Amino acid sequence: MKNKLTRNLAIFYCQNVPGSQDDVRQSLEEKYGKAVRLFPMPCSGRIDVVHLLRALEEYADAVYVITCPPGACRYHEGNKRIVKRVDTAKKIIESIGLEKDRIKLITPPIELALKPLTSFVEEIEEEAAAIEPSAMHKKKAQGAGNKVQGKKEKK
Amino acid sequence: MITAEQKPIDEIRKMIAPYKKVLAVGCGSCVAECAAGGEKETGALASALRMACKIAGEDKTIDEKTLDRQCVREFVIQLDDVIKDYDAILSLGCGAGVQAVAEMYNEVIVIPALNTEFLGETREQGLWVENCLGCGDCMLYFFGGICPLSRCSKQLLNGPCGGSQGGKCEINPDVPCAWQNIIDRLSSQNALERLEMIYPPKDWSKKHGSGPRKIVREDQQK
Numbered sequence: 001m002k003n004k005l006t007r008n009l010a011i012f013y014c015q016n017v018p019g020s021q022d023d024v025r026q027s028l029e030e031k032y033g034k035a036v037r038l039f040p041m042p043c044s045g046r047i048d049v050v051h052l053l054r055a056l057e058e059y060a061d062a063v064y065v066i067t068c069p070p071g072a073c074r075y076h077e078g079n080k081r082i083v084k085r086v087d088t089a090k091k092i093i094e095s096i097g098l099e100k101d102r103i104k105l106i107t108p109p110i111e112l113a114l115k116p117l118t119s120f121v122e123e124i125e126e127e128a129a130a131i132e133p134s135a136m137h138k139k140k141a142q143g144a145g146n147k148v149q150g151k152k153e154k155k
Numbered sequence: 156m157i158t159a160e161q162k163p164i165d166e167i168r169k170m171i172a173p174y175k176k177v178l179a180v181g182c183g184s185c186v187a188e189c190a191a192g193g194e195k196e197t198g199a200l201a202s203a204l205r206m207a208c209k210i211a212g213e214d215k216t217i218d219e220k221t222l223d224r225q226c227v228r229e230f231v232i233q234l235d236d237v238i239k240d241y242d243a244i245l246s247l248g249c250g251a252g253v254q255a256v257a258e259m260y261n262e263v264i265v266i267p268a269l270n271t272e273f274l275g276e277t278r279e280q281g282l283w284v285e286n287c288l289g290c291g292d293c294m295l296y297f298f299g300g301i302c303p304l305s306r307c308s309k310q311l312l313n314g315p316c317g318g319s320q321g322g323k324c325e326i327n328p329d330v331p332c333a334w335q336n337i338i339d340r341l342s343s344q345n346a347l348e349r350l351e352m353i354y355p356p357k358d359w360s361k362k363h364g365s366g367p368r369k370i371v372r373e374d375q376q377k
Contacts, residue, residue, distance in 0.1 A: 050199040057202045092199070095164050096207035135210045 005035040007131050010055035011121065012039040012047050013066035016074055019116030028121055036121070044068070045078025052089040052103055061134040062102045066120050069110040079107060098135060156276070157185040157249040158283045159192060159269040164203060167245065170266045171204070174243035175214065179204070179268070180234070180256065181221035182248040189283050191269050192247030194221040200247065200268060217245075225252030231259050238263055274305075291361030291368065297349050299340030304357065306333035312354040 044067040055063045067079035090100035179201040187193025201219040208215040224230045225248030243264040246253040250271040257265040273285040288305045308326045315334035318325030322335045
C-alpha cells in the first residue's frame with residue numbers, strides 16, 4: 001500500500017514494543033522509503049537529547065519516540081527517563097524557534113501493552129499529514145515523499 | 156569535581172554572532188560528569204546552534220570536538236591541527252578549561268558556553284552539591300568529614316547556631332544543617348570531644364592572601 005506521507009519523520013522506538021523485530025522494521029522501511037527513518041533502541045531510556053536534535057537538524061520534520069507502557073520497562077525506569085529528556089529537547093527547540101510539538105512522546109497505556117509497532121506507525125502516518133514542514137527543511141520538504149534528505153550541514 | 160551549567164542558548168548566540176566559523180569544544184572530565192559539557196552535551200548544543208542559525212538565515216559553520224580534558228595542555232594540543240580553520244572556539248570546559256585553551260591559542264577568540272559553579276560531589280544521578288571551597292587548609296578531620304565552611308549556610312566553625320530545626324537549616328528547609336550532620340557523625344564515631352575545642356577564625360590567607368594560587372611539585376616536573 002502506498003504511504004500518505006509528505007513529511008520526513010524519525011521514529012525512535014523501544015525494541016520491547018511488540019512486533020518490532022527486524023523484519024517488521026524492514027517492511028516498514030520498504031513501505032515508507034526514506035520518508036520514515038526507524039531507530040530501534042534497546043530501551044527508550046537510551047535515547048538522549050542529542051539524538052532527537054540531530055534527527056530534527058539533519059532530516060526530520062518531526063521526531064516520535066515510542067516507549068513501553070508505564071511500569072512495563074524491562075529496565076524499570078527507561079520510559080520515565082525519556083519523559084524528562086523529551087521535555088528538555090522540547091525546551092531547546094522552542095528556544096531556537098522550532099515548534100515544541102515537533103518532538104512527540106508516545107507512551108501507550110498498559111491496556112495497550114500488546115499494540116504492535118506497525119499500528120503506532122500507521123497512526124503516526126495519519127497524524128503527520130497535519131504537520132507543517134520544519135523551518136529547518138522547508139525548501140527540501142516540498143514533495144518530500146521518498147527523497148533522501150538526511151544530508152548534514154556542510155562543515 | 157568542578158561543576159558547571161550551560162549558559163542560555165540566546166546568550167551563547169549573541170557571543171558567537173560575529174564569528175562565521177565556530178568550533179564547539181567539549182571536555183570529557185568534570186563537566187561531562189555533571190552533564191554540562193561532555194560529548195553528548197557538546198553535540199546537542201552544536202546541533203541546536205546550527206539549527207538556530209539556519210532558521211535565522213545566518214551563514215555560519217559550527218563544528219564540534221570533545222577533548223578528554225580541556226585544562227591540561229597535553230590534551231588541548233589536539234586542537235593544533237584544526238584551530239586554524241575557525242574564527243572562534245566555543246568552550247564547554249570549566250573556567251580553567253576555557254583559560255587553558257585561550258592561553259594556548261592567543262590569536263583565537265575563546266567563548267565560554269558554561270557557567271562554572273562549584274567544587275562538588277555527585278550526590279545522586281542528576282544532583283550535584285557543593286562541599287568544598289578549596290580553602291587551602293583542610294579541617295575535615297575535626298568535623299567528621301563534613302565541611303562547615305561549604306555546607307553550613309553561615310560558615311560557622313563553632314556551631315551549631317541554634318537556628319536548626321528538625322535537622323534542617325533555618326535559612327531554607329531544603330538545606331540540611333551541616334552542624335547537625337557533624338554532631339551526628341562525630342557521635343557515631345565516639346569523637347565528640349573534637350568539638351570541645353574552640354576554632355579560631357579561618358585563616359583565609361591560604362585561599363586569597365597572595366593572589367592566584369599555584370602548586371609547584373618539583374618531583375613531578377621535567
